[in-house]
Amino acid sequence: MAIRDFQSYMNPVLDVLGDGEERSVRATIDAVGDRTGIGPDDLLEMLPSGRQPLFYNRVSWAITFLSKAALIERTRRGHIRIQERGRAALTANATVRMKYLEQFGEYQEFRRRDTVRVDAGAVPDPGSNHELDPREAIERAERALRDSLADDVLDRLRTIAPTSFENVVVDLLVAIYGGSGERVGRAGDGGIDGVVKQDRLGLDHVYVQAKRWAGSVGGDEIRKFAGGLEMQFARKGVFMTTSHFTAQAKVFADRSDKRIVLVDGPELARLMIEHRIGVRDEATFVIRAIDNDYFDSV
Numbered sequence: 001m002a003i004r005d006f007q008s009y010m011n012p013v014l015d016v017l018g019d020g021e022e023r024s025v026r027a028t029i030d031a032v033g034d035r036t037g038i039g040p041d042d043l044l045e046m047l048p049s050g051r052q053p054l055f056y057n058r059v060s061w062a063i064t065f066l067s068k069a070a071l072i073e074r075t076r077r078g079h080i081r082i083q084e085r086g087r088a089a090l091t092a093n094a095t096v097r098m099k100y101l102e103q104f105g106e107y108q109e110f111r112r113r114d115t116v117r118v119d120a121g122a123v124p125d126p127g128s129n130h131e132l133d134p135r136e137a138i139e140r141a142e143r144a145l146r147d148s149l150a151d152d153v154l155d156r157l158r159t160i161a162p163t164s165f166e167n168v169v170v171d172l173l174v175a176i177y178g179g180s181g182e183r184v185g186r187a188g189d190g191g192i193d194g195v196v197k198q199d200r201l202g203l204d205h206v207y208v209q210a211k212r213w214a215g216s217v218g219g220d221e222i223r224k225f226a227g228g229l230e231m232q233f234a235r236k237g238v239f240m241t242t243s244h245f246t247a248q249a250k251v252f253a254d255r256s257d258k259r260i261v262l263v264d265g266p267e268l269a270r271l272m273i274e275h276r277i278g279v280r281d282e283a284t285f286v287i288r289a290i291d292n293d294y295f296d297s298v
Contacts, residue, residue, distance in 0.1 A: 002042070003038065003042055003045060003054050003055050003058060004058070005058070006057075006058040006059070006061035006062045006065075007062065007065075007097040007098055009032055009036070009058055009059045009062040010062045010065070010066055010096040010097060011095065011096050012032045012035050012036055013028060013032055013059065013062050013063055013066060013072070014066070014071065014072070014082060014086050014089060014090055014096060015035060015090070016028050016031040016032055016035065017072060017080065017081060017082035017086065018082060018086075018087070018090050020081070020082060020087075021081070022075050022079050022080070022081045023079065023080060023081070024078050024079050024080075025060070025063060025078050025079070025080060026078070028059075028063070028080060029055075029056055029059045029060070029063075032059050033055060033059075038055055042055060043055055051282060051283055063080060064148055065098065065101060065107075066086070066096075066101075067080065068101075068106060068107050068110040068151070069085070069101040069104045069106055069107035069110075070083055070085055070104060070106050070107075071083060071085045071086035071089060071096070071101075072086050074155055076159060077156070077159060085104070110147075110151075138285070138287070146273060149269075149273060149279065150266065150269035150270060150273060151269075153269040153272055153273065153278060153279065154242060154265050154266070154268070154269045156278070157212065157242050157265075157268070157269075158212060158214075158242050160212075162212055163183070165210055165212045165242075166183045166193045166194055166210045167183050168210075168272075168277065168278065169193070169194060169208055169210040169240050169268075170182065170183050170193075170194040170195075170196065170208065171277055172240075172268075172271060172272055172275060172277045173194070173196045173206060173208055173238060174196055175275040175276075175277055176271070176275060177196050177198050177206055178198060179196055179197045179198040180196070180197050181194060181195065181196040181197065182194065182195060191209055191224050191225055191227075191228040192207050192208070192209060192228045192229075192232060193208055193209050193210045194207070194208045194210065195207050195208070196208070205232075205234060205236070206236050206237070206238060207228070207229055207232060207234045207236070207237045207238075208237065208238045208239070208240060209225050209228070209237070209238075209239050209240070210240050210241070211239070211240070211241040211242075211243075212241070212242050213241055213242060213243045214242075214243060215243060216243055216244045216245060216246050216249075217239070217241050217243060217244070217245050217246065217249055218245075218246045218248055218249055219246065219248035219249045219251070219252045221239075221249065222239060222245075222249045222252045222253050222256075222260065222262070223252060225237060225239050225260065226252075226256050226258050226260065229258050229260075230258075234258070235258060235259060236258070236259045236260075237258060237259070237260050237261070238260075238261045238263060239253075239260060239261070239262050239263070240263040240268055241263070241264060241265065241268070242265045242268065243264065243265055244264045244265065245262050245264055249262065250262060
């Protein structure tokens with residue numbers, strides 16, 4: 001059986017998870033293959049890059065979109081489970097594709113970051129009049145992949161241990177500022193979780209506080225951080241969180257006599273991707289264009 005577009009595997013994923021049990025992504029994909037009659041030869045078909053099986057890629061994208069619409073949830077690393085919306089879709093015998101997911105606010109927010117999300121196997125919407133030239137399609141696809149990766153990075157940050165999160169933040173600041181860094185995180189540190197020494201002699205320091213929170217960070221927390229900087233006789237600090245900052249927190253940081261930079265969850269994920277912290281290069285595409293200078297000179 002030929003491998004279909006990723007939307008066609010949304011219903012089979014829900015069928016597999018319909019019993020409510022937590023499953024690994026790998027086991028889910030294998031079960032979808034069994035239910036849809038994917039043969040051994042089909043499983044060997046690779047993406048054009050040759051880095052991933054095509055079927056695995058298609059079902060993985062189906063899982064991604066279902067999770068963004070809260071039909072399924074990522075329970076822990078590499079594991080998923082159906083949610084109430086997914087059960088409702090099964091009960092209603094709904095045909096679940098991207099159009100169906102558009103009714104949910106979480107999915108709308110996910111899509112709002114970019115108007116078109118494309119993967120290598122997506123089939124364009126036949127009702128759409130918007131046609132992209134190949135270069136624009138590639139650029140939009142790259143943004144879609146980057147946004148999805150940012151979400152995955154944040155999901156992972158929210159599940160690691162607090163000390164591991166502090167180490168990640170220190171590694172990121174070293175990648176940004178250079179120098180060397182260490183996690184502090186001990187009693188009497190005034191709320192300071194790490195420090196980056198920007199020069200070998202230790203003349204310039206950047207102090208950091210890392211909060212792996214679900215709720216927003218308010219002004220009181222930034223005020224405490226400023227007090228911690230004062231205890232260290234420090235001038236510069238970075239407060240990083242997996243969540244967001246309240247308006248009060250931003251106003252206090254702007255008005256403080258310390259130089260305090262606030263980095264929320266989306267910005268943290270973007271910086272990690274940009275500086276290759278916790279991510280790796282999977283594929284590289286080179287776009288070549290005609291060299292007019294060459295042809296003019298021959």
